[in-house]
Amino acid sequence: xxxxxxxxxxxxxxxxxxxxxxxxxxxxxxxxxxxxxxxxxxxxxxxxxxxxxxxxxxxxxxxxxxxxxxxxxxxxxxxxxxxxxxxxxxxxxxxxxxxxxxxxxxxxxxxxxxxxxxxxxxxxxxxxxxxxxxxxxxxxxxxxxxxxxxxxxxxxxxxxxxxxxxxxxxxxxxxxxxxxxxxxx
Numbered sequence: 001x002x003x004x005x006x007x008x009x010x011x012x013x014x015x016x017x018x019x020x021x022x023x024x025x026x027x028x029x030x031x032x033x034x035x036x037x038x039x040x041x042x043x044x045x046x047x048x049x050x051x052x053x054x055x056x057x058x059x060x061x062x063x064x065x066x067x068x069x070x071x072x073x074x075x076x077x078x079x080x081x082x083x084x085x086x087x088x089x090x091x092x093x094x095x096x097x098x099x100x101x102x103x104x105x106x107x108x109x110x111x112x113x114x115x116x117x118x119x120x121x122x123x124x125x126x127x128x129x130x131x132x133x134x135x136x137x138x139x140x141x142x143x144x145x146x147x148x149x150x151x152x153x154x155x156x157x158x159x160x161x162x163x164x165x166x167x168x169x170x171x172x173x174x175x176x177x178x179x180x181x182x183x184x185x
Contacts, residue, residue: 005066008050009074012081017046017073025073029080032141036072039065044073051077079141086150087170089133091159097134099126104136108157108167116156122149135170 011017015029025044026035038044042065043054051073055066078084090097096107104116104124118124121142127135136153140146150169159166159174168174 003067005053005055005063005070007070008052009070009077011046011049011051011077015077015081017051017077019044019046025076027073027076027080029077031080031083034076034080034142036076038069042066042069044069075143079143083139083141084143084146086138086146088136088138088150088153088167089170090136090157090167091133092157092165095134095157095165096128097126097136099124099136104153106156109165114156116153118149119145121145136167 012029015027018026018028020026023038023040023042023044024035025038026033041056041062043056045052045054053066053070053073055062090106090108092109094107094109098105102118102120102122102124104118104126106114106116108114118138122138122140122145125137125139127137138146138150140149154167154169157166159168159172161175161177162179164174164176166174
């Protein structure tokens with residue numbers, strides 16, 4: 001048995017799961033609604049406030065899909081009940097960020113500002129305090145989507161290992177390298 005796949009997903013109060021005949025799992029909760037198509041070989045059932053995912057055989061493909069779909073359903077349940085939040089900070093002199101609705105405008109040390117339009121499902125806030133690094137806060141009910149958006153933002157200026165400048169996740173530790181040192185001749 002897959003260690004992840006055999007665990008049932010507990011449903012919190014206010015969360016409903018419905019499964020259509022075409023293996024489309026829909027999760028409704030206080031924050032919204034998410035749906036995902038599940039492979040036809042995998043069986044999804046709702047029994048006494050728990051979602052149970054089962055596989056037909058012990059094939060490698062079925063084992064991998066078993067754990068995958070259980071994890072995806074768990075993330076959907078958590079998303080519609082609590083939501084997901086990612087914080088990123090801009091480390092560097094002169095780095096700025098400004099959120100205007102679904103548009104994020106960043107000054108990252110390039111010759112031009114970078115303007116990034118975010119999907120409607122992702123809410124964005126920017127915070128700039130004097131003496132602190134600017135912060136970007138992303139919130140969404142879809143873990144996959146918020147992770148893609150955060151990775152895209154980070155890819156615009158990855159943290160470099162010598163000074164540590166760049167866009168990093170809050171509380172991320174960047175290992176610094178020693179620079180060139182003068183030789184003693």
